[in-house]
Amino acid sequence: MNGSLDIERLRAEYAEALEGETPDFNRLIELAAETAQKDPDHVRFSTDAGIISRLGRELVAKEETAVAELIKNAYDADATFVQLTFQDSREEGGVLIIDDNGLGMTRDQLIAGFMRLSSNDKVVHPYSTRYNRKRAGRKGIGRFAVQRLGKVLTIITQTKNSSNALKIEIDWEAFTQGRELTTIASTIETLEKKQKEEGTTLIISDLREGWSEKAILRVYRYVSELQQPYPLHTGTELNKNEEQASNDIKADPGFKTELIEKLGNSARTIANEETEIFSHALARIDAYVDANGNGFWSMKSDRLEIDIEDTPIGPNVEEDEQSEEDDLNEDEKSEGGYNEYDSDDFEEDYDKSLRMLEQRLEYEKRMKIADIQPFKHLKNVSINAYYFIWNSGLISRSMSATLRNLATEKGGIRIYRNGFRVLPYGEKNDDWLELDDSYARRIFLPPHGNSNFFGFVELIDRQGFLFDETSSREGLLENAAFEELRKLTYRVLIAAVLQVAQARGRKQSREQINWNKEKNNLSDFNAIKGAADRLITLVKIKNSNHTNGEDDFDYSDIADEIKNAVDNQEILRNELIAELGLLRVLASLGLVIGEFTHEVRQLLSAAYVNARALSKVVFSDQKDKETAEDLFSNIQSFRTYANYFDRAVSDNALRELSSQDLRLVIRNFVATIESSAQRRGIVIETVIDGYDILTPPMHSSELSSLLFNLYTNSQKAIRRARKRGKIRIKSGIDDRSVYLEFSDNGDGIPxxxxxRIFDAFFTTSTPVDQDASQEDELQGTGLGLKIVKDIVAGYDGEIYLTNPPEGYNTSFRVELPLYIEK
Structure with missing residues (x-):
């Protein structure tokens, strides 16, 4: 009976809620929830509104992570620029404004996306609409990140095709425990005037925590992997036809973030690409060719006090002029220079040296006064690049790993034609200037690979007379103008690199003579020793003139201490020299290996160029085309491996320990082995919890060795299990430790x-036969896990087997002390 009365009451209340021109939607939703509870035959899940705040706390532990997720959402929406303004936010209660120029949202997208918990949009559409970016934001985290930051959210959004903007205000304090989630409504209104052409603005009011400058800087570091330190456009003015054509261009123009702090009416930039990327560059390099073909280049380095401005540059000297200079150099070298005279033939040697000097001066005079010829094909070209040297102590440790990883992924010299980017120049593994090849061949010794530069070349050629795209729209036609451009850009970059090396007192080429790397150190040492000797002399003079009643302290004691300390340093230095002699002997094998890898790099560079050219050939047989593309892909993978190990070895050669960010280490490692895993049918999953997962100071090559040992073990276990393999790498922070878990679904460990698995020479691998490859023989020695354990133990860490996650059979866990940046 009571049930019938309730149903009648609900009918009446439904009718009342539906009356009038506009139904009472909030009341209808409440009635629907109540009606569901009256169903005698079925039960349904309901959602408590308190889940919003609970998920905000659990899914987003740190406020910096929360802001980073919102920036990633702007990136996923194909924004090219996002500006964050922290307004009066030093204490809680401030305001954070996040403004982007992305695609914006329609009403349907707002309701089905942002307002829907556990939306599957990023699963169904893993790449963005306009620029085909791989989505960076974690699925469904954005709204919880907002709730984690402040009490009130205002969203203003508009799309390019809409005539109005939409505005929503959400009061997170209304989502309290005990209330049904679906009964809490937020007002949406249509604004008559759009704020901008397209994009979204988030206004987060009444911030829950204060924001220090360091916390704001950490936000930029967390999204540094998304930044592209290149122009969004080159500033070239476009006519209407070109603007219309730009709508069809899908090349990603880049993404930039700027963080501003505003206190009252005063605003200042805390972080952008200038402060966080370019300010760490060792030098800025510029060049241009004007409308008449006249070229000039400039270079500036405040740190090294280099300022070269508008120096003329033209095509390479003619062959006969180059030959003349080569002859002069050869004569001078064979005759021993200008100043070495034999006492028996002094006059003859002196006259010969004088003639050589006159010839050299005359040649240099002619070259100096001669007009530098303009370029034959280049017109209206500009070059801009920033030069970085990694692992040199020139960049702070806190930024070095972040910037180097960014350079590895996005470093190089891009090309923009008439304001738009031309692919593939400047993409990862594209070496159009052959910088990587040049550095591998070690003709010039200072670092000058693609990852040492962020830069671009701008071409103004509206009619396409000089530069035109290929029929496949993959690059420019490699005609005379392109070849001249390639040579000019390479020459300017190398000239700047050599200037930096000279200013730093570094050797520039293998052929450089009369260069002594210990000269500066010895002069400093001798200067200190000489100063101590002079101090002793002065003190003795002072003591000899000492007057009774004055300070009778014997200053010679201080001088003697300095002298003894210097003498001890000299003894220590001699001991180190003896030790270095022993190390040179031990390094002889390394030299042999180095020569071998040098030859491999040369052959690999040539193979890469040939394979790339072959992949662009038009084949009549589709199978031949696929074979050529596979060859190019395999050589690219080989280069990735080679570059990864070259980097690990060069890092180790510096013998400087530095804290390693496991987030970046794992990402670089996975990028290296991904193609190898795919060929073996192995799927790799990474789970990284948090940021600043910093190890104790250690060599990066040690982590590389650890990961590769675990990977090869997993690879063999999966092969033995004869199944489709999967590997899961997880990392995070647990209490005062950082951890790394490496799991696989192989055949497991009995x-x-x-x-015994960490004992030397113990192995679970199947014994190899006489036909086994050398790789298989080396991988089955039983030393891998012993080496891994020694590495981990050397830093007060531990490695052990742990319970594998569901779907996996073996899981190793590595724990190391957490490094706290000072």
């Missing part, structure tokens, strides 16, 4: 072997 219980009786688990206590």
């Amino acid at each position: 219980v009786e072997h688990q206590e």
